[in-house]
Amino acid sequence: MSSWHEFLTMGGYAAYVWPAYGIAALVLSVNAVLPGRRLRRQLAELKRKRGGGAQP
Amino acid sequence: MSKLSWVWFHRLASPPYFYRLAGRLAPWCGWTAAACLAAGLYGGLWYAPADYQQGDGFRIIYIHVPSAWLSMSCYTLVALSAGVGLVWRMKLAHAVAAAAAPIGASFTFLALITGSLWGKPMWGTYWVWDARLTSELILLFLYFGYMALSRSYEDPRSGERAGAVLALVGLVNVPIIHYSVVWWNTLHQGPTVFVGSGSDISAAMLVPLLIMIAGFTLFFAACLLKRIQGEILERERDAGWAREMVERT
Numbered sequence: 001m002s003s004w005h006e007f008l009t010m011g012g013y014a015a016y017v018w019p020a021y022g023i024a025a026l027v028l029s030v031n032a033v034l035p036g037r038r039l040r041r042q043l044a045e046l047k048r049k050r051g052g053g054a055q056p
Numbered sequence: 057m058s059k060l061s062w063v064w065f066h067r068l069a070s071p072p073y074f075y076r077l078a079g080r081l082a083p084w085c086g087w088t089a090a091a092c093l094a095a096g097l098y099g100g101l102w103y104a105p106a107d108y109q110q111g112d113g114f115r116i117i118y119i120h121v122p123s124a125w126l127s128m129s130c131y132t133l134v135a136l137s138a139g140v141g142l143v144w145r146m147k148l149a150h151a152v153a154a155a156a157a158p159i160g161a162s163f164t165f166l167a168l169i170t171g172s173l174w175g176k177p178m179w180g181t182y183w184v185w186d187a188r189l190t191s192e193l194i195l196l197f198l199y200f201g202y203m204a205l206s207r208s209y210e211d212p213r214s215g216e217r218a219g220a221v222l223a224l225v226g227l228v229n230v231p232i233i234h235y236s237v238v239w240w241n242t243l244h245q246g247p248t249v250f251v252g253s254g255s256d257i258s259a260a261m262l263v264p265l266l267i268m269i270a271g272f273t274l275f276f277a278a279c280l281l282k283r284i285q286g287e288i289l290e291r292e293r294d295a296g297w298a299r300e301m302v303e304r305t
Contacts, residue, residue, distance in 0.1 A: 001102045011112035013177055020173040021101075024119040027166045028275065031159055032086075035282035042289045046302045 069148050072297040075288045078281040085278035092271030099264025116174040122272035124167040130160030135227040138220035150216045155283035161199035187236035188244035198226035
């Protein structure tokens with residue numbers, strides 16, 4: 001790449017290259033977020049169940 | 057195998073041990089993946105020269121090939137670990153298979169979509185029913201089939217076993233995808249990266265691709281480890297160690 005213009009237009013292929021990278025970013029973000037969120041939910045659930053049993 | 061490695065293997069297969077190990081390893085994989093992806097994106101989108109035939113359109117390769125690689129290697133992991141779970145009744149192996157399947161399905165989807173966006177300007181069509189594309193689509197359905205079947209039984213253990221059989225049968229599709237461009241006359245181009253015998257693309261194009269493949273693989277490992285933790289906790293929520301761990305926090 002020799003200029004920002006060339007980078008953004010991708011030599012005329014912007015309509016294919018950027019959507020491809022956009023969808024890739026989306027798929028990777030979802031993969032990065034979901035497992036940790038599920039784990040935190042499970043741990044909170046377990047804690048609530050144990051803690052709830054001990055309270056009067 | 058020596059006695060020491062058997063001891064190590066047994067410990068590795070123990071759910072509480074693997075749960076803690078996965079929790080410690082996942083951030084390392086994640087941060088190395090982030091570094092690789094940053095370097096690979098700079099290399100692929102800026103540093104690498106445009107292709108003499110495909111111009112800048114070829115840059116889709118830097119996400120297409122890593123996702124396609126993961127779609128197949130992850131399926132192999134699902135089938136083999138489900139197979140180990142089936143034969144040796146190993147709880148952790150089923151957890152690994154169940155954790156890997158949704159990630160693999162998402163990378164298969166990504167390989168299909170990016171391939172389609174690459175196909176339109178180069179072949180003039182988003183989709184053709186050629187051997188490579190069709191077998192990759194079948195791979196996506198195999199992932200869905202495994203995920204649906206292993207959850208469709210009232211007894212989760214029967215579900216896991218049925219899913220494992222399906223995953224193992226579907227394993228024949230992996231070499232079919234890999235060799236499809238060699239065996240049949242397809243629109244899809246032949247292999248560009250050869251391990252061992254040298255590649256026919258220039259280093260400025262190849263090195264970013266290899267970095268992206270490493271980045272995607274490490275990212276996959278980080279997601280997989282986190283998901284395995286979830287699967288272990290799901291299966292072990294009534295076990296003593298899980299209770300103790302929750303009470304300590």
